[in-house]
Amino acid sequence: MDKIYITNHVKLEILNVGGLASTQPYNLNGFTPLFTLGYSNFPHCKILEDRLQSIAIQYNTGKLILPDSISENLTVKQCIELVMM
Numbered sequence: 001m002d003k004i005y006i007t008n009h010v011k012l013e014i015l016n017v018g019g020l021a022s023t024q025p026y027n028l029n030g031f032t033p034l035f036t037l038g039y040s041n042f043p044h045c046k047i048l049e050d051r052l053q054s055i056a057i058q059y060n061t062g063k064l065i066l067p068d069s070i071s072e073n074l075t076v077k078q079c080i081e082l083v084m085m
Contacts, residue, residue, distance in 0.1 A: 003084060006059055010080050013051045017044055030077035039072040046070070048079070056083045 011025035018038040039045055049070040056063045065082050 006055065006061070006084055007080050009055055010052065010083055011076060013055065014048065014076060014079060017048045017051060028076055030075065030080070032076050033072070034070075034074050034076070034079070035072035045072065052079060052083050059083075061085070 008026050011028045012022055014034070014037065015022045015025055015028065018034075020037060034045075034048075039048070049065055049067070052070070053065045055061075056065065061084055063083055063085070069082065070079070
C-alpha cells in the first residue's frame with residue numbers, strides 16, 4: 001500500500017465530491033477545512049464518507065469509517081487519517 005497514492009486518491013475524491021477541479025489533487029493543503037471546499041451540507045459529507053470507505057476497502061487499510069463521522073469542520077488531513085492509520 002503506497003501512502004502517497006492513497007493520500008492523493010483521498011484528495012481527488014474530496015475535490016470531486018466538492019465539485020471542484022480535480023487537476024493536481026496533490027497540491028491540496030492538508031490543513032484546508034472541508035467547508036472552504038464547498039462542504040456545507042449533509043449530502044456532500046455523506047457522499048464523501050461513502051467514497052472514503054470505498055478507498056479504505058479497495059486498498060485494504062483495515063479502517064472503518066463510522067456513519068456521520070465526516071463534517072464540514074474536518075480538514076483534508078483528518079479525512080486522510082480516517083482512511084489510513
